[in-house]
Every structure is written in structure tokens, then in C-alpha cells.
Amino acid sequence: MVVDVGLLAQCRTPLVAPALSDDEAERLARVLKAVADPMRIKILHRLASAAPDGVCVCDLVEPLGLAQPSVSHHLKVLHGTGLVDRRQERTFVYYSLREDALGHLSALLAIDGRGARA
Amino acid sequence: MVVDVGLLAQCRTPLVAPALSDDEAERLARVLKAVADPMRIKILHRLASAAPDGVCVCDLVEPLGLAQPSVSHHLKVLHGTGLVDRRQERTFVYYSLREDALGHLSALLAIDGRGARA
């Protein structure tokens, strides 16, 4: 059987590795979307550079320059994706960066970028 | 000077480390936003698991189940943030994962999450 490629060279970029499933792609995107916001990045950075006990919501509102409900919204998003822990004490609520939460994310990105090639 | 804290215990969660600047937060968010999309994640994954020469656009359209302009749009976003390289040959265009692009991103996340603490 002769395959006539002719003169128009096909692009030839076959994919051997298994394609990422829709579910996996959406799961990863969900977590990344949670981090892909300037304010939430600022929040994470503050949590990262604070005591492990966490940071009180009231101490986030002013420095971020946001209304209190907006801060609550962002914290809810971060908590919903498991990046952040929530602890209530009296009327105060303390949010803290979950141990290795960003580390895992970081690892996922590294794997996606490197592992499949080598 | 006596500070009367009274009985209502303040929350006391001071921040010592320098806060992330608005610009830095937005720059990081811009790159993360580029990755925080299921289709773009799929594209990156395909580029990562393909030959270093890159993948032809025409070989991305069908597997992704998107219209050709949509694929072009996503590739433009990825290219715009420096995550992906573009190489044209004849009428074909090949996109390839930029060396250590995701590695750098991954490192940034790790730093944000860990470095500031210790």
C-alpha cells in the first residue's frame, strides 16, 4: 500500500501520551482559578507570612482595601478549594494557609510541564 | 503608658512581612489566569507530552473539540504570557511549551507558600 503524501507536507505532530481527561482538566482549572486573582494572591501571601494560627478576617479588610463581604467571599473561595483552613474563636474567625496546599499545586504544575516529556 | 485592652480580646494577628505589591499580585494573577482554563490546560498538557518541535494548530482543533478560532485565541493567550513559543513553517504554525515556563510558575507558587514563613 503506497501512501501518496504528494508535495504538500503534512504537519505531522502526532500525540502518543494519553490526553488529559475533561474531568482532570476542569479539576485543575478550578483550583488554579481560585488562585488566579490579585486579591486572593495577596490574601494567600499574607497568610503565608503570618503566624501558623492564622489571620483574623478583620485584619485583612483594611490592608486589602476591600469591603468586608468581598473579603469573606474570597476567603470562601479559597476555603472551598481546600487551600485554606478556617478556625473560629469567639466572634473572630481565623484563616490559615493549609499545610503544603500551594506545594501540591506547585508540584502539579511541575509534573504537567516536565514529567510527560522525559 | 498603660494600654487598656479591657475584656474584649483583640484578634491580634499582626503582619510583619512586607505586603505583596499591587503590581506583583496582578502580574502573578495574569499568568495564573492564562493557565486557569480547562482547554488551555489540555493544550499545555498536549504540548508537554509532544515533541519539542511543537504541535501544529491543525492537530489541536479536532482533539479539543473546539472551533479553530477558539483554539487560536487560547494559543494567543498562552503565547502572550510567554508560556509558549510560536514557530511558523510554510502555512503551518507550531506551538511548543517554553522551556521551564511552568517550572518557573511552579517555583513562584512554592515560594509564595513556603519561603516567607521560615
Place this chain on the structure above:
DNA sequence: CACGAATATCGACGTCTGTCTATGATCGGC
């Protein structure tokens, strides 16, 4: 130079998202 193929750009449309104000829920103190 006309034509077909491969990409990019344009404009439009529906949806998601970040922000706010107003209100509800919960807890402590008086």
C-alpha cells in the same frame, strides 16, 4: 494570478466573576 488550505482577527452573544450595599446570624458584655 487565481485558488485552496492553514491561521488570525473581528464582532456578537451568553455566562461567569468581583465588587458593592443591605441584611441575617452568632457571640459577648452589660
Place this chain on the structure above:
DNA sequence: GCCGATCATAGACAGACGTCGATATTCGTG
């Protein structure tokens, strides 16, 4: 038991985003 403080929820609104069809652009072929 009322009241103030802290945080969460609800609803509204503007802007950004992903997708598409239609069209422009570029390149190689005959």
C-alpha cells in the same frame, strides 16, 4: 434580654471571559 461587634449570605450590577460564525491574511500550487 438587649446591643454592639464580627462575619456570612443575598441580591444587584458592571466588566471580563470563552465561544462561535464570518471574514481577512498569508502561503504554496498550478
